[in-house]
Amino acid sequence: MRCINRTIVSLVCGFLCAAVVSNASAQKVKPSDNRNVQVDCRHFAKGADGLWTATQQATVQIGTSSVTVSSGGKPQGSINNSDIQEEINRRCLETVSKPSGSEPAPVFAKSNWMAKKITVSECLDRAGLMFQDFPAKQTAGETVFAFFNGYTFVLRCTPRSLIFMAVVGPPKSTAEQNRTVEGLFDQILDRF
Numbered sequence: 050m051r052c053i054n055r056t057i058v059s060l061v062c063g064f065l066c067a068a069v070v071s072n073a074s075a076q077k078v079k080p081s082d083n084r085n086v087q088v089d090c091r092h093f094a095k096g097a098d099g100l101w102t103a104t105q106q107a108t109v110q111i112g113t114s115s116v117t118v119s120s121g122g123k124p125q126g127s128i129n130n131s132d133i134q135e136e137i138n139r140r141c142l143e144t145v146s147k148p149s150g151s152e153p154a155p156v157f158a159k160s161n162w163m164a165k166k167i168t169v170s171e172c173l174d175r176a177g178l179m180f181q182d183f184p185a186k187q188t189a190g191e192t193v194f195a196f197f198n199g200y201t202f203v204l205r206c207t208p209r210s211l212i213f214m215a216v217v218g219p220p221k222s223t224a225e226q227n228r229t230v231e232g233l234f235d236q237i238l239d240r241f
Contacts, residue, residue, distance in 0.1 A: 086111050086131075086136050086139075087108075087109070087111075087115075088108075088109045088137055088141065090137075090141035092104055092106075093107065093137055093141055094187075094201065095138075096123075096187060096189035097189040097190040097192050100123045100134060101124070101138065102122065102187050102194075103119065103120055103122050103123075103124070104196045104201075105185065106118070106119050106120055109124055109128070109136070111129050111131050113129070114129050116133065121187055124137070156218055156219075156220065157217065157218030157230065157231075158215070158218065159215065159216050160213070160215035160216075161213075161214055161215075161234075161238055164211055165210055165212055166210050167212075169191055169208055172191075172212060176193040176206065176241075179240065179241065180195035180202065180204075183195040191205060191206045191207065192204065192205045193205075197230070197233075199219035200218050200219065201216065201217050202215070202234070203215045204237075212241065214234070214237070214238060216230060218230060
């Protein structure tokens with residue numbers, strides 16, 4: 050008798066699960082027509098968690114509706130039946146994979162690494178202190194992204210006590226700006 054009851058319970062659970070999965074896939078938000086999406090990809094960075102984060106206040110418009118996201122915000126939800134993150138991903142990955150010849154590449158990039166006996170959580174705490182005066186910063190997993198005057202700093206903490214840091218400058222940055230940021234970069238590594 051117990052075996053029959055378990056079989057009936059299993060069948061009922063199977064039907065319920067199938068109904069929930071079928072209903073969930075039927076309600077999935079459909080992507081919009083790319084011609085109706087307006088997003089400035091320069092104002093978004095994709096984190097290790099796969100979500101796009103605003104590096105400064107930015108607006109995403111889909112069709113006739115829009116949402117404004119403040120710096121450090123991760124736009125969620127949907128506009129006009131289109132998932133905001135999916136639309137940013139579609140538009141911004143398209144931009145990255147097809148660079149236009151009219152926009153210059155970043156003119157400054159620097160990276161370095163160091164070995165230091167420190168746990169990942171201690172490293173992330175220390176990175177938070179190093180970037181505390183930056184106008185925007187975001188932690189994603191073992192990585193801290195910090196933004197300063199158009200420059201993007203990336204500091205990655207690893208379980209093997211290695212710390213990797215990189216900075217990339219914006220197009221049209223001047224040699225003087227690059228020297229200032231290079232000094233800041235070196236200072237952060239020295240104090241780390």
